[in-house]
Amino acid sequence: MVGRMILGVGLGVGLSLALAAGQARADDVTGVWLRESGASKVKFAPCGGAVCGTLVWIKEGTDTPAKVGQRLFSDMKSTGPNAWAGSYNNPDDGKTYDAKMTLSGSTLTTAGCAFGGVICRSSTWTRAN
Numbered sequence: 001m002v003g004r005m006i007l008g009v010g011l012g013v014g015l016s017l018a019l020a021a022g023q024a025r026a027d028d029v030t031g032v033w034l035r036e037s038g039a040s041k042v043k044f045a046p047c048g049g050a051v052c053g054t055l056v057w058i059k060e061g062t063d064t065p066a067k068v069g070q071r072l073f074s075d076m077k078s079t080g081p082n083a084w085a086g087s088y089n090n091p092d093d094g095k096t097y098d099a100k101m102t103l104s105g106s107t108l109t110t111a112g113c114a115f116g117g118v119i120c121r122s123s124t125w126t127r128a129n
Helices: 002-026
Strands: 031-035 040-047 050-058 071-080 083-089 096-104 107-114 119-127
Touching (some): 050 083
Antiparallel strands (some): 040 050, 050 071, 083 096
16 A cells, blocks of 8 residues: 555656646747748757857758858847747848747747837748757
8 A cells, every 4th residue: 555655656746747847848949940931940049048049951942141050049038938039130131130039839930120129020930850
């Protein structure tokens, strides 16, 4: 009887830890993401006290001034559950914009905004790893 209680407690603790790990992972944006167009992939990883996104792949034949290894997203800091804000370096015009991103399941939405967020351009990404 005591053995069953210990086993039951052990399974309960294990299940609780597994659920906690799943919740902690829910807002983990790190990894490689494929843009909806299929033309590029960005890897998000910790950098300092924030998250940064670096271009790691461009589909052959894609016409873009962007270069593999170029940092596109910088200083992305959490603004709440599954949300970050920082900067976006646009390779098309060479300008830096305010950026925000939100994670919903396996979909990441990024947006670069100008004029204090009045005009934004967004992209959708899916996890590639």
